[in-house]
Amino acid sequence: MSILWNSEQKTLTLETAGTTYQMAVDQYGVLRHVYYGKKVVPADMMYLHRNYDRGFSGNPYEARTNRSYSLDAVCQEFSSCGVGDFRLPSLRVLSPDGSRCADPRYVRHEIRPGKYALPGLPAALDADGDAATLEAVLEDPGCGLRVRLLYSVLPKKDIIARAVLYENMGTAPLVLEKAGSCCLELPFGSWDLIHFHGRHCAERTPERLPVMHGIQAVGSGRGMSSHQHNPFLILCDHLATEDRGDCYGMMYLYSGSFRAEVEREAYGSVRAVMSVGDESFRWTLLPGESFAAPEVLLSYADGLARLSQQYHAAVRENVCRGEYRLGHRPVLINSWEAVYFHIQPDRILDLARRAADLGVELFVLDDGWFKGRTDDNRALGDWVENRDKLPEGLGRLISDIRKTGLLFGLWVEPEMVSEDSDLYRAHPDWALTVPGRKPTMGRNQLVLDLSRKDVQDFIIHFVSGLLETYDISYIKWDFNRSMTDVYSHLLPAEKQGEVSHRAVLGLYRVLETLVTRFPHVLFEGCAGGGGRFDAGMMHYTPQIWCSDDTDPIERLTIQKGTLFGYPLSTVGAHVSIAPNHQTGRTTPIATRAAVAMAGGFGYELDLSRVAPEDLDAIREQIRDFRADEPLLREGLYFRLDEDLAGMDACAWLLVSPEKDKALLTVVTTATHANAPLMHVRFKGLDPDALYRLKEEDLTLPGSVLMHAGFTLPMLRGDYPSFRLHLERI
Numbered sequence: 001m002s003i004l005w006n007s008e009q010k011t012l013t014l015e016t017a018g019t020t021y022q023m024a025v026d027q028y029g030v031l032r033h034v035y036y037g038k039k040v041v042p043a044d045m046m047y048l049h050r051n052y053d054r055g056f057s058g059n060p061y062e063a064r065t066n067r068s069y070s071l072d073a074v075c076q077e078f079s080s081c082g083v084g085d086f087r088l089p090s091l092r093v094l095s096p097d098g099s100r101c102a103d104p105r106y107v108r109h110e111i112r113p114g115k116y117a118l119p120g121l122p123a124a125l126d127a128d129g130d131a132a133t134l135e136a137v138l139e140d141p142g143c144g145l146r147v148r149l150l151y152s153v154l155p156k157k158d159i160i161a162r163a164v165l166y167e168n169m170g171t172a173p174l175v176l177e178k179a180g181s182c183c184l185e186l187p188f189g190s191w192d193l194i195h196f197h198g199r200h201c202a203e204r205t206p207e208r209l210p211v212m213h214g215i216q217a218v219g220s221g222r223g224m225s226s227h228q229h230n231p232f233l234i235l236c237d238h239l240a241t242e243d244r245g246d247c248y249g250m251m252y253l254y255s256g257s258f259r260a261e262v263e264r265e266a267y268g269s270v271r272a273v274m275s276v277g278d279e280s281f282r283w284t285l286l287p288g289e290s291f292a293a294p295e296v297l298l299s300y301a302d303g304l305a306r307l308s309q310q311y312h313a314a315v316r317e318n319v320c321r322g323e324y325r326l327g328h329r330p331v332l333i334n335s336w337e338a339v340y341f342h343i344q345p346d347r348i349l350d351l352a353r354r355a356a357d358l359g360v361e362l363f364v365l366d367d368g369w370f371k372g373r374t375d376d377n378r379a380l381g382d383w384v385e386n387r388d389k390l391p392e393g394l395g396r397l398i399s400d401i402r403k404t405g406l407l408f409g410l411w412v413e414p415e416m417v418s419e420d421s422d423l424y425r426a427h428p429d430w431a432l433t434v435p436g437r438k439p440t441m442g443r444n445q446l447v448l449d450l451s452r453k454d455v456q457d458f459i460i461h462f463v464s465g466l467l468e469t470y471d472i473s474y475i476k477w478d479f480n481r482s483m484t485d486v487y488s489h490l491l492p493a494e495k496q497g498e499v500s501h502r503a504v505l506g507l508y509r510v511l512e513t514l515v516t517r518f519p520h521v522l523f524e525g526c527a528g529g530g531g532r533f534d535a536g537m538m539h540y541t542p543q544i545w546c547s548d549d550t551d552p553i554e555r556l557t558i559q560k561g562t563l564f565g566y567p568l569s570t571v572g573a574h575v576s577i578a579p580n581h582q583t584g585r586t587t588p589i590a591t592r593a594a595v596a597m598a599g600g601f602g603y604e605l606d607l608s609r610v611a612p613e614d615l616d617a618i619r620e621q622i623r624d625f626r627a628d629e630p631l632l633r634e635g636l637y638f639r640l641d642e643d644l645a646g647m648d649a650c651a652w653l654l655v656s657p658e659k660d661k662a663l664l665t666v667v668t669t670a671t672h673a674n675a676p677l678m679h680v681r682f683k684g685l686d687p688d689a690l691y692r693l694k695e696e697d698l699t700l701p702g703s704v705l706m707h708a709g710f711t712l713p714m715l716r717g718d719y720p721s722f723r724l725h726l727e728r729i
Contacts, residue, residue: 002132002153003111009044012109012134014151016158019300021151023077023136028062029105031136031149033075033185037246037300049075049187054267058084060103071103075185075269078104078138078149078164081178088215088263088273090164090180095143096172104138104147115152118163118292120505122253122539124318128156144170144287157314158301164293168285176283180275182250182296186235187269189246193262194234196561201549201582203227203530204561210238211264219259221278223447223483223500224527225534231258232534232565235272240304242642243683247300247307250274251565253319254294255536256504257281280486282497294536304564305683309636312567316634319535320542320570322515324522328629329543329569330361330407331622332474332602337550337576339606341368341375343389349400354607356404358615359622362474362602363401364409369394372421376480377444380416381423383462398470409474409522410466414459415507416445416480429489430455432499442481449488450510451502459510467518477511477541479527504536511540524572524600533562533570543572543600550576550604551583552595553669553719556650559598560639563652569633573599575618577606589614591721593621594665597632598652601625628725631656631663636684640664643680643709648672655684659702662691662726668715681709686728694725 004013011034014021022034024046035045057070060083071085081089082101093102115126116133134151148165162182168174191211195218196204209216218233220226231252237245250272252258257278264270274296283291297314301307316325333355339347343365352363371386372379385394398408417424417431424431424446431446433439439446448455466472488499515523525532525541529548537544547558555573562571573596578586596602603618610618625632635654644651648670655662662685666678685691685702692699693710705726715722 002130002155003134004042005109005111006044009046011044011046012136013042014134014153014160015039016153016155016160018158021160025106028060028069030071030074031077031106031138033077036184036248038302060084073267075187077136077183078147078180079183079271079273080104087265088261088271089178090183090273090275091147091166091176092178093143093145094175094177096174099143100177102140102143102145104140104145107137107139109134109136115154115161116150116163118295120508121292121294122319122508122536123163123295124152124154124159124161124253124297124314125321126154127318128154130155139169143174144168144172145174154314154318157318158299158310159314159318160298161295162298163295165290166285166293167290168287171287173287174285176285176291177281178275179277179281179283179291179293180273181252181293182274182298184248184250184272184298185269186248190238191235191264191270192238192240194236194564195260196230196232196564198227200227200528200531201547202554203533203547203558204230205557206561206564211235211262211270213264213266215261215263217259217261219257219278221257221280223257223486223503224479224532225255225258225536226482227528227531230533231260231274233260233262233272234304234307234564235262235270236304242305242639243303245303247302247304249297249299249307249311249565251297251311251535252294253297253534253536253539254504255507255532255534257500277501280497281501283501284495284498297535305638308564311565312637315535315538315565316567316569319538321539322519322542324542326633329522329600330473331359331625332362332364332409333360333607334364334366334476334574334602334604336366337581337604337606341373343368343386345390345392345397345400348397351607352401352404352406355603356406358607358619360406360603362407362409364411364474364476365397366411366476367413369410378418378420380413380418380445381421383412383466395470398472402471407473408471409476410472411476411478412463412466413478413480414463414510415448415450417448418445420444432483432485432487434485434487437485440484445481447481447483449490449499449503450506451488451499452490452506456506456510460513463514464517467521472521474522474524476524476526476545479532481528508536508540515540526572530558530562533566535566538566538570543570545572546599549582550574551580551585552587552592552667553585554583555595556667556669559595560650560652563598563637568599568637571599572602573597574602574604575621576604577609587719588717588721589617591667591719593617594667594721594723597625597628598665628663631661635663638683640680644678647676647678649678651680653683659684659686659689660728664710664724664726666712666715666722668720671716671718671720675714677714678712679709680712682706685726689728691726692729694727696724699729
């Protein structure tokens with residue numbers, strides 16, 4: 001068992017293949033955080049924590065004669081509020097008497113095999129069959145709150161999954177104003193925070209900052225995890241590199257508004273808390289009711305590269321589900337950048353035939369196929385075929401495309417409604433709007449109120465109808481604006497603070513129903529590109545469109561930031577036309593493909609405008625992708641930017657789990673006359689094996705490649721790229 005209870009020491013120790021996590025129940029019933037880090041021999045490590053009178057740090061009543069003990073100065077598994085700990089609280093609760101104090105103390109625990117599940121929420125699965133769960137129960141009789149702290153150990157993945165269940169064990173309603181899912185304490189050391197900020201077409205840009213005294217926070221109040229801040233962060237030693245140094249990750253399996261906070265307090269200890277919702281969140285718990293806070297995946301590793309690899313394996317194998325989790329993904333072509341809204345059957349079929357001839361496997365018909373949809377100002381919600389554009393119907397078009405040998409996929413945006421639509425005219429109350437106030441518009445559309453079961457059922461019905469009626473193998477599920485005017489016409493005033501989270505729960509119910517009902521359909525998520533690129537969505541959509549920016553040079557930063565936590569298999573990436581539609585930049589088709597292959601590979605361009613030599617290149621790229629797909633999907637990923645510091649280039653390496661194959665990719669972002677040589681050192685190879693460098697006609701030992709390294713050929717021209725395959729011989 002990977003969870004150990006020592007009744008004499010009152011310690012609970014969680015063990016994975018490479019880490020140890022320990023907590024302890026102290027003399028006052030506080031569940032103390034003791035240690036999390038590299039695996040150690042089991043021992044009572046409470047000796048690490050010494051208590052001192054800190055002055056103006058209050059003492060719990062039962063410790064009033066022990067001024068060296070204060071909640072404001074001890075590490076806790078779940079921080080209290082309003083009772084003497086002035087640092088980040090894990091919760092805020094409004095009691096019936098109007099007070100906002102909560103101090104849950106340990107009452108019991110249970111250790112059981114397997115992985116916990118959460119009602120209505122995504123959670124990692126026990127894919128390896130070796131998980132174990134700890135449930136630690138804390139109670140505060142003063143306000144009537146019970147808190148169930150859930151910990152599941154995924155030993156082979158070096159992951160500890162955490163979640164919290166809040167229960168009202170009293171006789172009057174409680175209101176949760178903050179519901180934390182995870183509290184992590186780092187009592188010693190000097191730390192940096194790595195977070196991933198951005199905007200539309202520039203998502204998940206990594207930023208590394210020293211953890212300062214005070215509170216640093218990122219989050220989203222947009223009703224989705226957002227382009228602006230991703231629900232994933234890393235705390236790493238100030239000197240940590242790709243290869244060494246203490247690194248801790250916190251990944252939220254949640255797709256709505258969230259808050260991630262980090263505080264360094266006066267004596268240097270660092271606390272991080274992840275919680276659901278934003279400042280407007282309020283959840284009423286009636287007596288006997290419970291609330292589940294979403295799951296956080298914790299991981300520790302020595303070095304940033306290893307941390308990324310642990311998350312890649314866990315997301316790919318424990319979070320994603322279904323036959324596409326580890327299976328082949330068809331190479332696709334999407335119609336959007338080829339035709340936009342100008343859908344004509346002859347033009348679509350011509351594109352499909354050209355794609356099939358090149359080896360593409362899946363054709364995706366994007367926006368503009370349904371009734372009244374001539375631009376992005378109208379018709380969302382009216383999900384029937386547009387007979388003006390498709391005189392013989394959608395079914396005939398699909399049949400003709402299937403005859404080319406291609407599978408067929410379709411774009412939908414089910415969570416939205418246009419003001420100019422039959423759906424909105426029939427059900428204006430289905431949209432999020434505030435009575436007496438004109439709503440904020442985005443693309444002339446509104447957000448449907450997915451907190452309502454009738455809206456959820458409508459979406460399930462129309463998507464199911466499409467999949468039952470037509471031969472569809474793929475659905476691109478889009479979401480193209482943030483939530484505003486968050487008001488449900490079905491809920492009373494006192495429950496309006498629940499709407500945003502209830503809408504996310506409604507989305508999860510819809511997706512769970514559909515992926516269960518149609519297990520052979522590949523669902524790809526999208527939210528104006530990467531606005532909802534999170535592990536919660538990956539539980540239902542194992543691939544997500546990474547960004548609407550298809551410029552490969554811009555994509556280098558986007559995809560590098562993304563791959564700090566999320567595996568290549570989840571990254572939707574396409575080769576588009578040059579000059580690029582977003583930036584106007586011209587790049588070689590080889591570079592466009594090299595970047596797109598660091599993800600779910602496909603094309604998004606008008607093949608009738610592609611030069612013959614580039615068509616030959618596309619045919620070869622698809623063959624290469626199929627040959628490399630297992631390595632691209634499951635290989636250990638290494639960033640090589642530290643070797644190229646100061647150079648205008650980006651490089652990454654993939655090494656197969658068996659260390660028998662590797663693929664180096666380098667993309668140059670600027671070229672210079674008489675430039676310095678670029679040099680990289682390989683990682684993750686078998687030092688005693690010989691490797692053949694396919695494109696260089698060299699054979700070298702793994703130890704030489706890892707320590708002496710490899711000098712790249714001089715790359716010339718605009719944005720050149722270089723790919724090098726290694727095979728063990």
